[in-house]
Amino acid sequence: MEVIMAGQPFLGRRGFLLGGAAVGAGAVLAGCTSNTPANSASNAPVADAGSNAQPGKPITIGFSAPAADHGWIAAITKNAKAQAQKFSEVKFTATEGTNDVNQQISQVETLINAKVDVLVILPFDGKALTAVGRQAMDAGIPVINLDRIFDTPLAYRTWIGGDNYRMGVNAGNYLAAELKKKNVANPIIGEVAGIDSLPLTQERSKGFADALGRVGFKVGPRVSAQFTSESGEQQTANLLQGAPKLDALWNHDDDQGIGVNAAIDTAGRKEFIMVGGAGSKNMMNLIKADSAPIKATVLYSPSMASTAVALARLLGQGKGIGDLAEHDVPAEITTYSAVVTKENVDQYLDVGFDS
């Protein structure tokens, strides 16, 4: 496997984040086993199970993502590289991460001109990069659109990403169940959201409110931070000032959660339970230690990048997913937002990212 970095520094000190989901996805995509018994009749032919694990024809995968300026994006880039290294026939060409939309467009155009076989793109802004996604598709290069979705399916062959609404729902369901267990009748439930103007924040908040509403609970004090630890600290300090008593708190993002925890610690508040979001190693370790208010985190795992690269390889080699009846790679894959608690944290630590 050859990794070519177009000007991106190699972030090596903290080791690769090889997610369990990535390993799991690798196993599924490699299709080493089939769930269909040998003698059973099937409505559709299942792709040859063993073939995906074997090296196929040599292909080049182009990769473009925003600047690794926080843990989740850094993990996306690391996971993509790590997954590509598993395949000897894959040449992986990554551009330098950038938060400048125009720069990312020109970087993707460079990859198109280099005639890569498949493109994996996590756009800084899905809408702004739709045109260049279409350009690649029109040039006959399949595009795997990672997480931030393009405006039209014409711009991608396959989309893989997280489920923000479900993330909120699962956080709400977990807190509702815990509060019911404690027989709390009218709980005061706080929320530290991300950037409110972003659709992903709105979806998370809606899912959270809907899940709580189903059991007759509602969201109480709510603040909006900026996905940074500093804003998380200031906003949470303010939320705690205005709410002398809390029963539960959901924080949308584990990167800003560092500041959220700092504010809780400084205020000396321990009377409530807290749920995080995204699934950083920091938070998972705190959940495991069970010494802080944080009792769970809802995954939005960057292991999706590993899956994206594995899918890109299959697309480039004209293969389907081994265990599926369909001959082709699906058009959309949504990852599941599992709730990581003290009981199952060991199972998920490998997909936790360094924030």
Add this chain to the structure above:
Amino acid sequence: MTRMTKHRLFWPVVALLVLLVGDLIASPSFFKIELRDGHLYGNLVDILKNGAPLILIAIGMTLVIATRGIDLSVGSVVAISGALACLWVSGHPDGAGTTLIAFGLALGLSLVLGVWNGWLVAALGIQPIIATLILMVAGRGIAQLITDGQIITVNSHSFEWIGSGFLVTLPSAILIALAVFVLASVLVRRSALGLLVEAVGGNPEASRLAGLRSARLTWLVYVFCALCAGIAGLMISANVHSADGNHAGLFIELDAILAVVVGGTQLTGGRFSLGGSVIGALLIQTLTTTVYALGIPPEAIMLFKALVVLAVCLLQSPAFRRKLRRRRTHRPGQPAATPAPEKVEVTA
């Protein structure tokens, strides 16, 4: 009364009071301060605590601006200082020794960065805005190299004290900022240093011809400014128990410049007011806390800051105030009184 309104601190203080009164009307609990576990908590305490890093940087920036300079690199110095300290603390056992070494390393590097800025400006004669822009850009890269592009989290009570600790019921950050302010005030007002800074800022060439070592003095203020930014960086990282090379101190240089200007120090150099800069910093922090407390989307903070700063700057402007007065005194149907030309004294 007229003399009072002409005082350079009058309008910033009025703006701060108006803002606080507005907060009180909008949220009666805004002024509530409670004693919990022997510590003071409340929005007013938060304003002082969260404003402490900005106060520190504004103090350093005041002296730089007084010498006709500007330091755009303070945000990067904040990030570097916090990153280096957290890197050290995260890799060593918790204790006072570890924390002191971390502080020493961070402040030592901050001094080196100040020396670098001073060298570019004073020795090489590069324009301050360009000289400090170099470190502003490169400094973020240095901070990211130190943190490896990640957030370094620390769990050290001795380290956290500088940002979120308490001393005699008050947050330690407030007391540190106060100590630096008192020290700087004593140095510039109880010695000739303040006069020398004003002389260099007022007319660098004349002060050089008069025998002042203006280059050395310029160098000194950049070093002091970087040191203030280094302390602020320690406060910020200790307060959030982590170092974020990408976001720590982001745009704090703009807030500091605003605080200095609002406080009555002119960007053209010369006369300065450390007290004014502290009030300016508190005004900006009060704005931020107000936005958070009233539930206004954080994205609007920039706009709010801009509007308040614009209002204060206009009220501070003698020309604008003259125009306002003329409007008020000019009745319809009467020609506006033309002001008598100001006497200009020319000395050979």
